[in-house]
Amino acid sequence: xxxxxxxxxPITEEPRELRTEVxxxxxxxxxxxTHGVLRVVVTLSGEEVLDLVPHIGYLxxxxxxxxxxxTYTQVITYTPRMxxxxxxxxxxxxxxxxxKLVGAVVPPRAETIRIILNELSRLASHLVFLGTGLLxxxxxxxxxxxxxxRETILDLxxxxxxxxxxxxxxxxxxxxxxLPEEFVPELxxxxxxxxxxxxxxxxxxxxxxxxxxxxRGVGVIPPEVAINLGLTGGSLRASGVNYDVxxxxxxAGYDTYRFDVPLGEHGDVFDRxxxxxxxxxxxxxxxxxxxxxxxxxxxxxPNPQITPPPRHLLETSMEAVIYHFKHYTEGFHPPKGEVYVxxxxxxxxxxxxxxxxxxxxxxxxxxxAPSFVNLQSLxxxxxxxxxxxxxxxxxxxxxxxxxxxx
Numbered sequence: 361x362x363x364x365x366x367x368x369x370p371i372t373e374e375p376r377e378l379r380t381e382v383x384x385x386x387x388x389x390x391x392x393x394t395h396g397v398l399r400v401v402v403t404l405s406g407e408e409v410l411d412l413v414p415h416i417g418y419l420x421x422x423x424x425x426x427x428x429x430x431t432y433t434q435v436i437t438y439t440p441r442m443x444x445x446x447x448x449x450x451x452x453x454x455x456x457x458x459x460k461l462v463g464a465v466v467p468p469r470a471e472t473i474r475i476i477l478n479e480l481s482r483l484a485s486h487l488v489f490l491g492t493g494l495l496x497x498x499x500x501x502x503x504x505x506x507x508x509x510r511e512t513i514l515d516l517x518x519x520x521x522x523x524x525x526x527x528x529x530x531x532x533x534x535x536x537x538x539l540p541e542e543f544v545p546e547l548x549x550x551x552x553x554x555x556x557x558x559x560x561x562x563x564x565x566x567x568x569x570x571x572x573x574x575x576r577g578v579g580v581i582p583p584e585v586a587i588n589l590g591l592t593g594g595s596l597r598a599s600g601v602n603y604d605v606x607x608x609x610x611x612a613g614y615d616t617y618r619f620d621v622p623l624g625e626h627g628d629v630f631d632r633x634x635x636x637x638x639x640x641x642x643x644x645x646x647x648x649x650x651x652x653x654x655x656x657x658x659x660x661x662p663n664p665q666i667t668p669p670p671r672h673l674l675e676t677s678m679e680a681v682i683y684h685f686k687h688y689t690e691g692f693h694p695p696k697g698e699v700y701v702x703x704x705x706x707x708x709x710x711x712x713x714x715x716x717x718x719x720x721x722x723x724x725x726x727x728x729a730p731s732f733v734n735l736q737s738l739x740x741x742x743x744x745x746x747x748x749x750x751x752x753x754x755x756x757x758x759x760x761x762x763x764x765x766x
Contacts, residue, residue: 380405380406382403382404382405382410383403383404383405384401384402384403384404385401385402385403385404386399386400386401386402387399387400387401387402387750388400389415389418392496393496393751393754393755394754395492395754395755395758395759395760395761396419396759396760396761396762396764397418397419397761397765398414398415398416398418398735398754398759398761398764399414399415399416399418400412400413400414400415400738400750400754401413401415402742402747402750404747407746407747408744408745408746409742409743409744409745409746409747409749409750410743411739411743412738412739412742412743412750413739414735414736414738414739416732416735416761416764416765417765418761418765419761419762419764419765420765421441421442421762421765421766422766423438423439423441423442423727423766424725424726424727424766426438427722427725428721428722428723428724428725429721430721431690431691431720431721432458432532432691432692432694432720432721432722433531433532433687433688433691433692434691435454435722435725436451436454436455436528436530436531436532437526437528439451439453439454440525440526440527440528441526441762442727442729442760442762442763442766443485443705443706443707443710443729443731443760443762443763444525444526444760444762445484445485445488445489445706445760446481446482446484446485446705446706446707446760447481447525447526447527448474448477448478448480448481448527448529448530449478449481449482449703449704449705449706449710450705450710450727451527451528451529451530452474452478452530452612452703453701453702453703453705453710453711453712454712455530455531455532456611456612456701456703456712457699457700457701457712457713457714458532458694458714459532459533460699460701461694461695461697461699461714461716462532462666462692462694462695464532464533464661464663464666465533465661465663466533466534466612466661467534467657467658467659467660467661468655468657469538469654469655469656469657469658469659470533470534470535470658470659470660471612471613472613472650472653472654472655473535473538473539473654473659474530474535474612475612475613475614475617475646475647475650476547476647476650476651476654477517477520477527477529477530478612479643479646479647479650480513480516480517480547480643480647481513481517481706482639482640482643482705482706483509483513483554483640483643483644484510484513484514485706485707486636486637486639486640486643486706487506487507487509487510487513487640488506488507488510489636489706489755489758490502490506490561490633490636490637491503491504491505491506491507491510492755493633493752493755493756493758494565494571496751496752496754496755497571497574497575497751497752497755499564499565499568499571501564502561502564502565505557505560505561505564506561509550509554509557512550513550515546516543516546516547516550519540519542519543519546520539520540520543521536531660531667532661532666532667533660533661533663533666533667534658534659534660534661534667535659535660537659538659544651544654547647547651548651551644551647551648551651554644555641555644558637558640558641558644561637562634562637565633566633566634566637571630572630574629574748574749574752575628575629575630575633575752575756576626576628576629576630577626577628577630578628578629578630578745578749578752578753579628579629579632579741579742579745579749579752579753579756580626580627580628580741581595581598581599581627581628581737581740581741582599582627583599583600583601583627585599585737585740586599586601586627586737587601589733589736589737589740590733590734590736591708591733591734591737592605592707592708592709592730592733592734593704593705593706593707593708593709593730593734593758594632594635594636594639594706594707594708594758595632595707595708595734595737595756595757595758596708597621597622597623597624597635598623598624598626598627598628598631598632598634598635599624599626599627599631600623600624600625600627601623602621602623604621604704605702605703605704605709606619606703606704607621609702611701611702611703612703614646617646617649617650618645618649619642619645619646620642621642622634622635622638622639622642623635629749629752629753629755629756632756632757632758633756636758664680664683665683665692666692668683668684668687668688669683669684690720691720691721692720693718693719693720694716694718695716695718696716696717696718697715697716698713698714698715698716698724699713699714700712700713700714700728702728705730706758707730707731707734707758707759707760707763708730708731708733708734709728709730710727710728710729710730711727711728712725712726712727712728713725713726713727713728727766729763729764729766730763731758731759731760731761731763731764732763732764732766734757734758734759735757735759735764737757738753738754738757741753741757
């Protein structure tokens with residue numbers, strides 16, 4: 361064997377010139393860092409991202425078209441499956457749109473219950489965002505901390521709706537049924553500890569020099585670019601743009617609640633993370649105010665053409681039997697017209713556009729889903745960054761692919 365350590369062997373090869381070749385890389389569609397079935401085609405020069413193209417459509421749900429072949433009541437089984445992390449937002453947005461179409465009147469207690477559950481669902485969604493987002497950056501401990509509180513919230517949902525995920529609880533004209541007795545005491549226990557836990561989350565990562573170096577100045581989206589790209593929600597407010605649908609176009613009584621809209625300054629990954637933490641504190645404030653005004657009363661619109669009669673009336677009233685039969689076999693018939701209602705989900709502006717032709721099923725349903733629109737900011741935010749930074753940027757935009765592939 362030739363001894364390559366022999367100093368007498370002459371070196372005749374000239375040193376070769378180093379060069380960088382552009383490489384195209386697939387990330388996803390089945391990859392933890394894409395937060396769902398998102399495929400990202402990345403053009404790289406070494407570790408630098410030269411270009412990035414998001415590819416969607418791998419979920420193939422077809423929810424919007426399916427809704428056009430179901431009665432207005434049956435559609436409610438589809439809405440929570442689009443954004444499975446903040447499912448109450450879709451339930452509420454759809455119900456508000458149909459109620460505007462038919463002129464339904466939501467009782468005050470039902471409206472307050474909706475606010476409580478919607479903000480709890482926002483908290484649960486932000487907890488998933490926080491835990492999984494930091495997991496993408498290599499921080500394992502915050503994931504367990506965040507999911508500890510999320511499990512408590514899901515327990516509350518299970519008491520109210522019987523479900524931990526797809527709740528099917530909000531109805532046209534109110535909610536399915538009243539809150540169970542144990543719900544309010546257990547919720548108050550959670551609200552006593554949650555502010556301290558939120559402080560704990562922030563201390564775990566926001567004050568970490570490692571997180572600061574990984575997130576500050578990464579994936580910057582200036583305010584004018586964010587507006588032009590249609591960004592909404594925390595990703596827009598992180599760029600300093602003060603737009604929250606709950607304030608700009610109040611719905612469900614949000615204009616009667618006191619809460620602030622947190623804003624960022626730099627529009628980077630750091631601000632997009634911190635904004636969600638601050639929004640969690642505001643959600644706690646809203647829930648506390650809602651509990652103070654939770655008075656006894658009905659939870660459904662009494663109009664029998666919209667709300668089926670209580671089951672105990674079916675034993676004594678033939679008219680109640682007829683209304684019950686008509687509601688569950690044919691449904692109600694809104695007048696001809698069209699309506700659009702925007703709301704604020706955990707990811708941004710969520711709106712339902714519904715067209716009625718006077719039948720028992722929607723003629724057209726179109727959902728303005730924030731994750732779909734927010735994704736188009738990904739190429740802008742990632743260009744010039746490194747591959748690990750791309751993972752952090754995707755997490756900071758908080759996409760849910762059920763919200764995209766509708």
